[in-house]
Amino acid sequence: MRALLFSAIMVLALSSSGQTDSITQLPEPSKVKGKNIMEAFANRASVREFDTQELDLQEIADLLWAANGINRPAEGKRTAPTAMNSQDIDVYLVNSRGAYLYDAKAHALVLVNTGDYRSVVAGTQKDFAKAPVFLVIVSDISRFRRADENQKLTWAAMDAAIVSQNINLYCAGVGLKTRPRVWMDSDKLKDVLKLSPSQRLMMNNPVSR
Ligand SMILES: Cc1cc2nc3c(=O)[nH]c(=O)nc-3n(C[C@H](O)[C@H](O)[C@H](O)COP(=O)(O)O)c2cc1C
Structure with missing residues (x-):
């Protein structure tokens, strides 16, 4: 009962603040x-149908x-490994109210842009835009040292895929739905997320109940 009440308060807090606070x-x-890790592997699957209900905080x-x-x-190490511990990956969250950077050190969301940009992340796969949340995986390839451009892009793809698989397995373990994706309207999304030239859009995962 207490857990239910806490959950309800969290949903209220999220919708009343509109999650448009800067932090x-x-x-x-x-x-x-x-679930246990083997059950999560057994359940891991990419879905096409997403629920519209908000996730709580x-x-x-x-x-x-x-x-x-x-x-x-x-x-200062992460749940996802990175080549030479470059920590090139940043995760952005896009929901109906805005786009946010996940500041892992502060374990906080930092507002980047207000507005509903889920259709920009969904791109041509318009049906996915109804998912309440997308996680967008970005690599800042300038964080790789001593590598040529080709190597940097290869490592960026590897590091991004590991983060995506963390999301896939987390969702499978707790009964949420997700799908790893490369499709997105990259030109528009770069502007929405205010990315620098060295920050590359790699993948995204819509997530719902
Ligand atoms: C690197 C990568 C990129 C993907 N990109 C997309 C995508 O843009 N759109 C999509 O609908 N599915 C995408 N998928 C999901 C695959 O289609 C899906 O994983 C595949 O059909 C196997 O199904 P399963 O994940 O349920 O085993 C991608 C998967 C991977 C690993």
Whole structure:
């Protein structure tokens, strides 16, 4: 009952703030929820049908932390490995109210743009735009040192795919729906997310209940 009440308060907090505050502090991720790892593998699948219901703030906090949060604070290391620990990946969240950068160190969402840009992430696959949340995976290839452009792009793709698989397995483990995707309206999305030239759009995952 208390958990239900807490969840309801979280949903209310999320919708009343409209999540358009410049910084939204996320609740501590729950490390005890979900199925066991083999059940998560057994359930992992890409879906095409997404529910429209909002995720609550705890679900968003857990999802982002699983995707690319800091799991070893003393070393500042992440749930997803990166080539030479370059930590080139940033995760952005796009919902009906705006686009946000996940600041893993602060475990917070930082507002980048207001407005509903889900159709920009969905691109030509318009049906997916009804998913309440997209996570967009971006690599800043300037964070790779001592590599040529080709190597940087290869490592960026590898690092992005690992983050996407974290999302896939997290969703399978807690009963959420997702699909790894490369399609998006990249030209528009670069502007929406205010990316610099070294920040490359790699993949996205719509997520719903
Ligand atoms: C790198 C990568 C990119 C993908 N891009 C898209 C995409 O843009 N649109 C889409 O509908 N599915 C996309 N998918 C999902 C695949 O179509 C899906 O994983 C595949 O059909 C296998 O189904 P399963 O994930 O349920 O095993 C992508 C998957 C991967 C691994």
